[in-house]
Amino acid sequence: xxxxxxxxxxxxxxxxxxxxxxxxxxxxxxxxxxxxxxxxxxxxxxxxxxxxxxxxxxxxxxxxxxxxxxxxxxxxxxxxxxxxxxxxxxxxxxxxxxxxxxxxxxxxxxxxxxxxxxxxxxxxxxxxxxxxxxxxxxxxxxxxxxxxxxxxxxxxxxxxxxxxxxxxxxxxxxxxxxxxxxxxxxxxxxxxxxxxxxxxxxxxxxxxxxxxxxxxxxxxxxxxxxxxxxxxxxxxxxxxxxxxxxxxxxxxxxxxxxxxxxxxxxxxxxxxxxxxxxxxxxxxxxxxxxxxxxxxxxxxxxxxxxxxxxxxxxxxxxxxxxxxxxxxxxx
Numbered sequence: 396x397x398x399x400x401x402x403x404x405x406x407x408x409x410x411x412x413x414x415x416x417x418x419x420x421x422x423x424x425x426x427x428x429x430x431x432x433x434x435x436x437x438x439x440x441x442x443x444x445x446x447x448x449x450x451x452x453x454x455x456x457x458x459x460x461x462x463x464x465x466x467x468x469x470x471x472x473x474x475x476x477x478x479x480x481x482x483x484x485x486x487x488x489x490x491x492x493x494x495x496x497x498x499x500x501x502x503x504x505x506x507x508x509x510x511x512x513x514x515x516x517x518x519x520x521x522x523x524x525x526x527x528x529x530x531x532x533x534x535x536x537x538x539x540x541x542x543x544x545x546x547x548x549x550x551x552x553x554x555x556x557x558x559x560x561x562x563x564x565x566x567x568x569x570x571x572x573x574x575x576x577x578x579x580x581x582x583x584x585x586x587x588x589x590x591x592x593x594x595x596x597x598x599x600x601x602x603x604x605x606x607x608x609x610x611x612x613x614x615x616x617x618x619x620x621x622x623x624x625x626x627x628x629x630x631x632x633x634x635x636x637x638x639x640x641x642x643x644x645x646x647x648x649x650x651x652x653x654x655x656x657x658x659x660x661x662x663x664x665x666x667x668x669x670x671x672x673x674x675x676x677x678x679x680x681x682x683x684x685x686x687x688x689x690x691x692x693x694x695x696x697x698x699x700x701x702x703x704x705x706x707x708x709x710x711x712x713x714x715x716x717x718x719x720x721x722x723x724x725x726x
Contacts, residue, residue: 398426399603400616405474407432407461412629414480414548415464416621421482421544426616427496427606428480429599432472434458436563439467439537441685443660443676444640446565453563462639465546466657466682467514467537469564475555475585477598480548488545490538492609497534497549500605504597506589508533514680516549521589531584538680551602553595554587646674650724654716656680663692670695670702684713699726 400417404410410430417428435458436448442462444450447469450460472478481493494510501508507519509530514537517530536549560583587593607613632638646662653659657679664672673689691705703718 397613398616401429405433407435408633426482435472438469440682465537465539466680468678471560477551496605500601
């Protein structure tokens with residue numbers, strides 16, 4: 396049976412814990428989870444919190460930092476934004492099908508929405524009117540897979556506070572240049588920019604209708620039916636500074652490069668000519684590849700050839716890119 400769960404909780408650490416619990420326990424059918432966070436910056440699994448948002452400012456103004464379990468970049472959440480999560484078995488997981496639920500829902504409201512790039516949904520104006528040459532982003536998406544299940548989640552900017560969004564987020568200049576834009580705010584929009592009276596409830600209803608049309612009969616799942624103690628344990632992790640900020644050991648060298656699939660920052664410390672400790676930060680969508688880089692480099696000789704071979708052994712196109720970059724460094 397397909398399931399729909401909508402939480403009224405606006406605590407980001409609780410909501411991400413609930414999502415993680417749904418992912419860990421998902422067994423059959425399809426689940427749609429709708430949720431909202433109040434005044435929150437959410438960073439990707441492998442991002443450096445200090446470099447992705449103005450953390451001190453965020454906390455001074457009562458905001459919270461959260462780290463999700465998927466890859467990708469930093470996003471701002473407030474009550475003008477609606478978050479969605481699709482959960483499915485690996486056999487039923489289909490990103491295009493899941494994205495069609497969102498685009499069809501938005502189109503039903505009167506906005507021409509289309510998926511473009513690796514993880515963005517753009518608005519191109521009101522349905523029936525001449526299409527804009529360049530759309531504006533109202534939804535960013537990220538993904539996570541395990542052996543048994545798939546998770547696909549994203550944002551829907553309805554009437555978010557754009558001033559706060561641009562004040563708290565601090566992406567690298569290289570990332571902005573790669574996208575051909577000058578600011579965070581310049582490339583995003585609210586759906587209410589096209590439909591003045593649009594509300595969060597309107598969007599919730601449109602998404603749930605589109606989900607039922609695409610996947611069939613759906614049963615409402617109430618949060619109270621879940622294992623509350625399990626969710627609370629996961630929420631403790633999400634609230635911890637260790638999870639959100641990570642450890643901050645001293646390092647001897649910092650390297651950075653931007654690839655077509657995302658930026659990569661390496662922090663390395665050395666002992667007797669070998670890499671004693673390595674950390675990797677990235678907004679890449681493949682969170683597992685980034686998580687494997689430190690293990691591959693730790694214990695490796697500090698030589699380009701050796702480092703390149705260690706990374707190349709991870710066996711994926713991104714690893715080939717990183718290996719070629721390390722060879723160019725000529726250590």
